[in-house]
Amino acid sequence: MTDIPLTAPSPGVPRAALNTGARLWVSSLLVAGRTVRKFVRTPQLIVFTTIQSALFLLMFRFAFGGAIGTGGSLSYVNFLVPGFITTTVLWSGMGAATGVAEDVEHGFVDRLRSLPIPRAAVLIGRSIADTALIVWGLAIAAVFGFAVGFRLHGSVSGALAAFGLCVVFGFAFEWVFIVMGLMGGTAQAAQQMGLLITPLVFLSSAYVPVKSMPAGVRQFSEFQPVSPMVDAVRSLTTGTRGQALLQHSTSYYVGQSLAWAAAIFAVFGLLAVLRFARR
């Protein structure tokens, strides 16, 4: 049973050359390409997240909307949709926590870590892919928003800036979910951890005006990253009616949300790298 040729390689087969390994950007893009392909080729994932997002919007627009006053001349649909679109980045980012945890759990991360590529490529690739998926989610959310009656009252360049801001914010928050995925151990645990951001979404200015909240909750919602982000997007897309509801100027909210995004990226990016480098 064991009489296989063992000692000498067959003639003509050279001693294996070194595998040089791909550079950072090539390997990051290859890793990203795989994550995007996985998403695109898993129809359940796309259909389910899309339906979820649509139901959510319909519920607020038509079920709760009638009872929510904006406290100004801005109609509720125009108030809601910027908040809805902004928070889409958090809902779709949550999938990243599960995805990262699955990759760790099923050995895909080990496979990548055993290859001669810069280890950062695994994380960078993931964040590129998920940011691309966030862009997709944002586009869908915007289409839904217009479908339920939202109309742009700011400039087109303002709307594009708002979209870009959402992408930046999504990229930054992505690292929170990557850290959760790395720490979760299992996909289920990571999913549970992902739900921890739910309070940030609901206790914000996304779906209801913070003025309607009791003092403590209101303070919390004013001093957390989602509110300035939503307010920046709302300010950029709803024109003077929307701006009348806000205390500060558009640039104030834009500046604040960029500062938040930078801080979140710095802290969680570092945590992700530290966690990933541990072995």
Added chain:
Amino acid sequence: MTPILEARGLMKRYGKTQALAGLDLVLNPGRVVALLGPNGAGKTTFVRAVATLLRPDAGTLRVDGIDVLRKPRKVRQVVGLAGQFAAVEEAMTGRENLEMVGRLFGLSRKEAKDAAVRVLEQMQLTADADRLVRTYSGGMRRRIDLGVSLVGTPRLLLLDEPSAGLDPGSRIQLWDAIRGLVVTGTDILLTTQYLDEADRLASDIVIIDHGKVIAAGTPAELKTRAGDDMIEVHVRDADDLPAVSGVLAKLGPDPRVDVPTRRAYVPVDDGSSRLMDALRALDSHGITVEDVSLRRPTLDEVFLALTGKPAQTTDSPQQPASA
């Protein structure tokens, strides 16, 4: 000749578990080595250390002369890893998986395509190359996983429990694929808890238990250590087993009885003459036998002789990936 793998005093502890307890091992190139041991023996920990996936607490570890602790990146250029889990992307085809990893190994687009074609051929997956991996059978998945580690040209291929959980037919196909690699000049270190797998695939077997090497040698050498030959008696009536055991005790040390299969066996040093003694003694005790045979010890018996406990041959729960 630089050893392909050299471990000295390797230690790794997880909380209270000493996964590696001063493991020493030197492997020369041109061999297929099986790391054999029960669950929790430290096999997976060792392989993960070699693959630079975890850092040993103490000791030295070199792959092809390269220090794993100091130059992990260089080590990753010479090793390939196929894990306990089939770590391939299910939403991609077999070919796409191979091309992706090929490019990660540093091949150009064209080279990666060619490498994928070569590996698909080698793994007998050419016909299924363009199907998504999620439609593959367990055996095919394992072969594509093995193949993925081969699109680069590893000098040392690490296979962690390659056939765990596969049905017998798929195992044999996988074994054929692994045997095929040997002739291409790749050294292989595989871990297994299946004794027959080690016996069939490896030129050397290293038995580890509690994080240490307890024996190493060719399968034949290890079998010799458990006694040159075994006399095995298969009786018709299980009630005769104690008497048979008494007879065998006079021929060699420590006879063992397996009641469910109605067999008793003992290692002996001079097989053919002891066999005659056994037959005479059994006859004089009036014991009816189905069969008496003289055979080489199995690795199971070797394991028992070396560790004092039987090897696990069942599929017990896997060690966690992080262990």
